[in-house]
Amino acid sequence: MPEFENLRSIRSFVRRNGRITPAQQRALDTLWARYVVEPHENLDLNQLFGRTATKHLEIGFGKGEALLAMALAHPENDYLGIEVHLSGVGHLLNEAAKLGLNNVHVICIDAVEVLEKYFSDNSLDCVYIFFPDPWHKARHHKRRLIQENFLALLARRVKIHGYVRLATDWEDYAQQMLQLFENTDKFQNCVSPNSFAPRCEERPLTKFERRGQRLGHGVWDLCYQRVIG
Numbered sequence: 596m597p598e599f600e601n602l603r604s605i606r607s608f609v610r611r612n613g614r615i616t617p618a619q620q621r622a623l624d625t626l627w628a629r630y631v632v633e634p635h636e637n638l639d640l641n642q643l644f645g646r647t648a649t650k651h652l653e654i655g656f657g658k659g660e661a662l663l664a665m666a667l668a669h670p671e672n673d674y675l676g677i678e679v680h681l682s683g684v685g686h687l688l689n690e691a692a693k694l695g696l697n698n699v700h701v702i703c704i705d706a707v708e709v710l711e712k713y714f715s716d717n718s719l720d721c722v723y724i725f726f727p728d729p730w731h732k733a734r735h736h737k738r739r740l741i742q743e744n745f746l747a748l749l750a751r752r753v754k755i756h757g758y759v760r761l762a763t764d765w766e767d768y769a770q771q772m773l774q775l776f777e778n779t780d781k782f783q784n785c786v787s788p789n790s791f792a793p794r795c796e797e798r799p800l801t802k803f804e805r806r807g808q809r810l811g812h813g814v815w816d817l818c819y820q821r822v823i824g
């Protein structure tokens with residue numbers, strides 16, 4: 596698919612695993628097989644989770660606070676998380692096991708590649724992208740995950756009537772996301788055209804966001820529904 600060539604060569608992350616704590620390393624060693632998926636083409640998500648249930652995907656889950664909270668609150672749904680940094684993955688594995696979650700799986704590969712190569716069309720009910728790296732310098736904007744081509748890819752993988760929910764604390768990225776979603780006929784704003792959404796209830800208030808609120812920083816949420824376009 597040549598249209599995504601450009602996205603693949605310019606990645607939205609820098610490979611660094613950060614400091615992995617002994618507890619995270621233990622989790623990576625002992626829980627990898629239970630939770631981590633090595634994807635293959637036309638990955639069958641119902642088969643992976645062993646049941647038919649709505650499929651939710653979080654891209655770039657960081658330490659996994661949102662993914663864990665959502666999976667715990669909604670045992671009736673299945674949650675797949677994609678994250679490339681192993682320290683965050685280790686943290687999530689540890690917590691998922693402590694909570695005894697069976698409705699979570701993780702993929703540790705570039706989300707663009709995963710969506711492009713391994714998922715089938717119309718396979719996702721909801722995609723969450725919370726606080727994607729803002730790449731705030733203008734010369735780095737090309738690294739931002741939310742780009743026109745990426746939206747086209749998302750539109751194919753998300754079911755008709757499915758949702759994409761995003762949040763960012765970076766105003767110009769929020770505006771860029773809004774423009775991109777408004778400019779495609781594949782998604783419809785769940786609030787009203789050109790509007791940001793109320794804070795996503797599924798998103799737990801993290802330490803990072805609480806600190807931002809105290810300092811008076813804004814957070815912009817977006818919610819779009821896949822429509823026939």
Ligand SMILES: C[S@@+](CC[C@H](N)C(=O)[O-])C[C@H]1O[C@@H](n2cnc3c(N)ncnc32)[C@H](O)[C@@H]1O
Nearest residue numbers: 607608655656657678679680705706725726728
């Ligand atoms: C700023 S952090 C936000 C983490 C988390 N969503 C939160 O709200 O705390 C962005 C995360 O996205 C991950 N990320 C960026 N690009 C990615 C990609 N293409 N595939 C998978 N993960 C990615 C990064 O590794 C990083 O952990």
